[in-house]
Amino acid sequence: MDKNEKQNYGYLSVNVTSADGAIPIGDATVVVRLVEGGVPRIIAVLLTDESGQTPELIIQTPAPSLSFDPSPDARPYSLVDIETTAYGYYSTANISVPIFPGVRSVQNINMIALPENEQGIPSPNVIVFESEAPSL
């Protein structure tokens, strides 16, 4: 991308699958929160389709020029938290997912099935993945 571009939004798509991508999970609920000033605020609640995919979400970001500067005034990306629940699987949380301007972030989520005796009970256990932006 050109560093002088003005686009100040990026995109997010979430793919929810099980068994390393072999089984797509439809009707999973995906809650996306934008973290601003350390406070997460819900910006979208999405459902996955039969291929396990959410619609594309547009997310506000800082200007592209910041990511071309080795010592920028502000961080060059936005951060979102993604929480995913699906019937029959452990819930997952993806924390601090960086979103860059003009770029589509693809979050693949590999869900783990609940043991049979816990089926149907909303599981209090959440598997947490913490993301991180490149340390440049």
Place this chain on the structure above:
Amino acid sequence: MTREPVIPERVRVHLGPADSGAQTVTVSFPDYIKNVASSEIYPTWPDEAIKANIIAEISFALNRIYTEYYPAKGYDFDITNSTATDQAFIYGRDVYENISMIVDEIFNSYIVRQGNVEPLFALYCDGINTTCDGLSQWGSVTLAEQGLDALEILKRYFGDNIELITGAPIMDVMPSIPGRPLGIGTYGNDVAFIQTRLNRISVNYPAIPKIYSVDGAFGVETENAVRQFQKIFGLTQDGVVGRATWYKIQLVYNAVKRLSDLSSEGLTFDEITTPFPDRLAVGDEGFFVYGLQYYLRWISLSNPVVPNVAFDGIFGPETENAVKTFQSLYGFAPTGIVDDDLFETMFDVYRGIIETVSDEIVTGAPPFPGEVLKLGSEGDNVRILQEFINATSSVYDEVPPVAVTGVFDEETQSAVYAAQALFDYPITGVVGPVLWDTFGIIYSTVNDMAESGQWSGREMSVEE
């Protein structure tokens, strides 16, 4: 160690320094590289800078794997995610679409020092906070903005005596990629291969439409399935199976199959039969030999070094001789045996010939257009085919006439079935060179006779 490096299907990544008791995860090699690139650099950077970094990351990882750096020390993983010794890898993170697409194209490319086999231990660092004797991540951005391409950037940091290796073999995962992109009108066993795999994947991903005729001919149905597959797996949606889509289909297919290995799903009949013979050699006869001879005759016409052959469907010494000559001309060992690779090359050469001579042909029926036609095909070639069918229909009652619409619809398909049955060809509904040629001869004859006034249509076809 002189063995050639291969790309592993999967990588075992230790999520911590080597001697820590952290978790080890196993991910596919392209997924590993996508994660590393998304964790190491900004996705907003220019493409050539991103590419240079990805090639360095691939080379680094392959060097670790090739030299068995960790296994040799007694560890049961291939690489760690500690940036002190290896590259960043954040398990479960998001990846960036542009990075992902580049990796799908080039994940089996890496750099070596000239004269060496092993992938280069391509060190890199950010170039601002830390500097090293290798690629500078920030520096690559400046060089890309100055207009350097990925290889030029890499040479700037690793010296002019590096070489880019592309298309490295991939370990026991998949058959090697066909030499041509597969799109509408192509045919062969590799097309059948893609069709069976897409059908198996669509069991798990029902949004991918089923391909009902696994016949090795790439038609509209196959194109739609490929497009939907590309949409789901984040590839460019062009409906053509190039390198990235080919590998992705294999990877997803393997994941899907591996899953069902639990319930021991064996190979199905579909997956092992091929609609075209794997090889043709002296002694073979019949329909497929006609196809081969059809191409050879055209090739001979444009390049008389290749001897002309009779169009008799018999693979005799004459055909063998022509095949051998063709093989020597195009860099194959002159074995006289026609396999998938050779057949594809011949088809490509034929296509090139047809494109250049089509303007010069003024009399007679046009030659086979270099794309197979089947249900769903559209365009001028279908229009010509329909005129062929109607000419044939005027001689043979068995073949019903069709409307000349330029669309290969079910009516056209029925007529093709009927013609294939009549001529004793395999009944596939697909029009390849042999059927096209048969139609063409009938069409020319009918036209000639109509012009000379000796042909009065159906009456003359009544025999017996």
